[in-house]
Amino acid sequence: DVVMTQSPLSLPVTLGQPASISCRSNQSLVYGDGNTYLNWFHQRPGQSPRRLIYKVSNRDSGVPDRFSGSGSVTDFTLKISRVEAEDVGVYYCMQGTHWPHTFGGGTKVEIK
Amino acid sequence: EMQLVESGGGLVQPGGSLRLSCAASGFTFSTSSMNWVRQAPGKGLEWVSYISSSSSTTYYADSVKGRFTISRDNAKNSLYLQMNSLRDDDTAVYYCARSLQNDYWGQGTLVTVSS
Secondary structure (H helix, E strand, O other), X not given: OOOEEEEOOEEXXXXXXXXXXXXXXXXXXXXXXXXXXXXXXXXXXXXXXXEEEEOOXXXXXXXXXXXXXXEEOOEEEEEEOOXXXXXXXXXXXXXXXXXXXXXXXXXXXXXX | OOEEEEEOOEEEOOOOOEEEEEEEEOOOHHHOOEEEEEEOOOOOEEEEEEEOOOOOOEEEXXXXXXXXXXXXXXXXXXXXXXXXXXXXXXXXXXXXXXXXXXXXXXXXEEEEXXX
């Protein structure tokens, strides 16, 4: 199985400041069709996950443009340009290239 | 408005069975592949099972293979997960999620396996 490793585990941030989360896979996530199926999800406390980013860098509908995804092959990053209070919660990366699809362990974002 | 509503969770003894349902609305269910993903209390997300739009292809996590069966009824816009031989470590909130890349999730249903 592909192992997805996120860092940091916990990320205290100041409102209005940037934040960055790393996600690394132990195998290339480039699929045979040339796409890289790396997604990012956000889960607020007590809520179900919401997808923010698909195929590395594409924002889902309604996702604020302060969220951006980047990276390639095995090394990926989610960035929040200016953290807002509603951004707290746990962020997960997920690879959808190889079966079984696997998630990172999560990064908990909290306000300092 | 797109909706996925899970049901069927509850308390069951080890070795028992449970059938989860996911009712879909607000999108064309019959052309959407679907997944079940679970989350143990206080833990991260774990993909459980996948089914293609026509039911021709299914996949399972090793942890549930041979015990869980995913199915769907496109006429009823419904997804199912039949869970047999349940174990303590199957205790989790079970989410249904749309598409290969989980672009939309339901609110989840809690399954508790305990004696």
